[in-house]
């Protein structure tokens with residue numbers, strides 16, 4: 001990606017030429033004298049060839065829902081927004097985008113007349129006929145998206161003529177014939193997707209010369225032959241899917257040269273040979289799927305080099321040898337499926353330490369010996385069946401000393417050291433109970449905060465011990481359930497409304513890892529017994545208010561509910577005054593690392609994603625300011641968290657209310673150092689809504705420029721630098737290079753970028769009175785990108801903005817439910 005990007009966007013004749021439509025737009029929009037007009041609404045008339053092309057395209061389409069009603073008349077308005085889906089620059093059509101319009105009919109080959117076309121997107125329609133070979137005449141085409149239609153016939157070899165093509169997605173059609181080797185002439189391709197068609201023949205070796213290719217999906221076709229031995233030349237490749245074809249031979253050794261590969265799926269082919277050792281050199285791998293081939297050989301001990309591996313699925317193969325003990329080092333592993341192979345030996349005890357493992361299958365092999373207790377507790381018999389000599393899982397024989405595997409891979413369990421006679425039922429129950437007790441004492445309630453943060457450990461550790469003792473009689477309770485309160489009493493857990501239900505013990509016994517530290521305290525990711533995650537913030541001692549005041553405030557914060565505010569789900573107040581706040585866990589982490597701490601080869605963050613984040617933050621802040629009458633006071637990109645779908649959730653809302661005044665002054669000072677602090681705060685010392693808006697403006701600038709507020713350029717801070725560049729009418733220079741890719745494919749993005757930039761500069765106005773209110777920012781953002789406004793509003797119905805908190809208070813072995 002790095003190479004590709006610098007190639008596309010570097011300064012120099014080519015870079016300038018490619019960015020031209022955007023540059024024109026930016027200069028227009030940035031100069032107040034000329035207003036927001038696009039060149040074409042200034043009266044540029046569409047070129048004759050392009051008009052004829054569009055009219056021919058219209059003629060061949062069937063438009064049952066009337067989306068193309070406006071494509072009528074003389075065509076004078078074709079370029080000024082009257083023709084849906086048409087974008088022009090200087091009288092030439094640069095983009096034609098009509099996805100999800102129920103269009104049928106065919107795509108006219110007159111599309112070849114739109115010689116300036118950069119993006120052709122007609123995906124998710126019902127278009128039939130052939131993919132016109134004339135598309136190969138479009139020398140400027142960057143993106144061709146015709147997926148999920150009914151195109152038949154061959155992939156036209158002429159597409160190789162699109163020298164600048166970056167994305168070619170023809171998946172989900174009925175294309176047949178072979179993959180033309182001429183596609184390799186489109187040397188800029190970075191995504192090629194021909195999946196879910198009926199293509200036959202071999203994968204052309206020529207494709208491995210595409211040195212910028214990041215994603216190659218040819219799955220679900222009828223491809224035959226062997227994988228190209230030169231596959232290792234695709235040095236930029238991050239995703240490779242060839243699954244569900246008829247590909248034979250073995251996996252080429254060259255796969256070990258794909259040093260950026262993250263996703264590999266070769267399942268359901270006719271592959272044989274043995275597992276190439278070089279594959280285990282590809283440390284970037286995140287998912288490996290090799291199901292249903294005939295692959296033999298050993299799983300090498302070196303597998304633990306794949307530190308980022310989360311899924312390893314190799315079911316229905318012919319693997320032999322043992323499951324390497326080193327597999328237990330793959331700490332991110334969530335899925336391990338090696339069922340239906342010929343593996344021997346024991347299940348390594350080291351697998352017990354895989355905290356994230358939630359799918360496990362070793363059934364139908366030739367494994368022997370005892371199943372590690374953690375695994376037999378966590379997974380049912382369908383994960384283990386079909387191994388005649390495996391014991392110790394639910395539904396199997398009890399392990400005796402004779403059950404120890406031929407080669408002992410794990411430390412023997414206490415039971416297997418007992419005399420060889422079979423145990424009677426009573427002994428068994430005692431034995432199982434004993435194991436559970438031992439296990440409970442050893443592993444279960446190792447209070448993680450104690451482990452990570454010894455200083456504050458004493459009270460929690462006590463409570464933990466008490467629980468383990470109490471529950472000792474109950475077999476199988478690894479994390480000790482039953483008791484709602486701490487063993488020693490005195491701790492108090494209060495739940496606010498939400499999906500979570502756990503006891504104080506569950507919380508204290510959860511395994512956790514440190515996510516980060518801030519002025520307020522340390523944040524942990526805690527894994528609950530059911531495998532779910534919560535974020536736990538342990539407030540630093542001595543900075544919080546006294547207990548009574550604290551509880552009043554925290555109960556108010558627990559009622560705060562909004563889709564863009566991180567929900568406080570519970571708090572725990574320990575006997576020694578320790579305070580834990582429990583929040584929803586956000587998988588994507590915070591915005592600062594999302595923007596600035598990504599792997600150099602990770603996917604760019606698109607404009608619509610950034611805009612969605614900006615709108616989310618504005619919405620959350622608006623709710624905070626108006627509906628909750630609160631000031632945030634410490635809004636930074638580090639406390640904007642992102643959920644699975646990159647929706648923003650503001651964290652740390654109202655936390656200053658829990659803190660003493662002295663602690664809050666420190667926070668204000670720290671925010672200043674990061675560059676989010678409004679200038680007047682150096683005198684004022686107290687945050688208000690307008691200082692929050694300043695911070696919001698900085699976050700918007702961060703999204704637009706990809707720079708941290710701390711970064712200085714030529715001695716100017718971020719707002720000063722942006723303002724100076726805008727003054728010189730070089731507005732496009734300020735934007736994150738990644739955004740130029742979005743902007744190059746459609747002219748509307750350029751306009752949105754500039755409008756958002758102006759709004760952000762308005763928010764960071766040195767004079768606080770000049771700054772807009774959160775509501776105005778929100779309204780303007782929604783006007784700039786109406787699609788975001790609609791999609792995000794619908795999620796509002798999910799959660800009411802104010803809810804009655806039903807607090808379940810757990811104290812000293814009583815569980816009382818109070819409604820406030």
Ligand SMILES: *[C@@H]1O[C@H](CO)[C@@H](O)[C@H](O)[C@H]1NC(C)=O
Pocket residue numbers: 069070071072073074
């Ligand atoms: C074209 O269609 C638009 C929208 O349906 C309509 O307002 C306009 O009058 C039509 N123009 C001509 C010349 O038919």
Ligand SMILES: *[C@@H]1O[C@H](CO)[C@@H](O)[C@H](O)[C@H]1NC(C)=O
Pocket residue numbers: 157158159160161182185
């Ligand atoms: C691809 O390039 C080769 C050699 O450069 C040339 O012979 C061939 O015609 C090209 N194919 C297409 C479809 O442009």
Ligand SMILES: *[C@@H]1O[C@H](CO)[C@@H](O)[C@H](O)[C@H]1NC(C)=O
Pocket residue numbers: 197198199220221222
């Ligand atoms: C593959 O080819 C066979 C026979 O030629 C056909 O029945 C099958 O539908 C094809 N598979 C796909 C995915 O089109």
Ligand SMILES: *[C@@H]1O[C@H](CO)[C@@H](O)[C@H](O)[C@H]1NC(C)=O
Pocket residue numbers: 174176177198200
């Ligand atoms: C796929 O192509 C083969 C010929 O290559 C043909 O026999 C078969 O019917 C096609 N299958 C589908 C689903 O189109």
Ligand SMILES: *[C@@H]1O[C@H](CO)[C@@H](O)[C@H](O)[C@H]1NC(C)=O
Pocket residue numbers: 232253254255257
């Ligand atoms: C991997 O790349 C190296 C260096 O470019 C090359 O020498 C080697 O032959 C490649 N290995 C395979 C198996 O292709």
Ligand SMILES: *[C@@H]1O[C@H](CO)[C@@H](O)[C@H](O)[C@H]1NC(C)=O
Pocket residue numbers: 256277278279281
């Ligand atoms: C794996 O990588 C190491 C070092 O990069 C290299 O020496 C070794 O030959 C590679 N092994 C295979 C099987 O490619």
Ligand SMILES: *[C@@H]1O[C@H](CO)[C@@H](O)[C@H](O)[C@H]1NC(C)=O
Pocket residue numbers: 283284285308599
């Ligand atoms: C593993 O993933 C982390 C992010 O989760 C990334 O920073 C790191 O570079 C990855 N390692 C490799 C070898 O790709």
Ligand SMILES: *[C@@H]1O[C@H](CO)[C@@H](O)[C@H](O)[C@H]1NC(C)=O
Pocket residue numbers: 317318319340341342
């Ligand atoms: C496992 O090994 C046995 C004996 O070597 C062989 O008969 C059997 O086919 C193998 N099973 C698989 C799934 O490879």
Ligand SMILES: *[C@@H]1O[C@H](CO)[C@@H](O)[C@H](O)[C@H]1NC(C)=O
Pocket residue numbers: 304325326327328329350
């Ligand atoms: C990996 O696992 C093996 C066997 O469990 C162990 O001996 C080794 O120390 C582990 N290595 C690391 C780096 O954790």
Ligand SMILES: *[C@@H]1O[C@H](CO)[C@@H](O)[C@H](O)[C@H]1NC(C)=O
Pocket residue numbers: 342344345366368406
């Ligand atoms: C299963 O493993 C045992 C030794 O552990 C061996 O004697 C037996 O032949 C193996 N069975 C198959 C089908 O591979």
Ligand SMILES: *[C@@H]1O[C@H](CO)[C@@H](O)[C@H](O)[C@H]1NC(C)=O
Pocket residue numbers: 380381382
């Ligand atoms: C075992 O667990 C799986 C999911 O983990 C579930 O689908 C399956 O029904 C369970 N089987 C039995 C026999 O309980």
Ligand SMILES: *[C@@H]1O[C@H](CO)[C@@H](O)[C@H](O)[C@H]1NC(C)=O
Pocket residue numbers: 315339340360361362363364382383
């Ligand atoms: C494990 O694999 C077997 C055989 O493929 C399958 O029948 C079983 O349902 C799987 N169990 C789980 C828990 O995935």
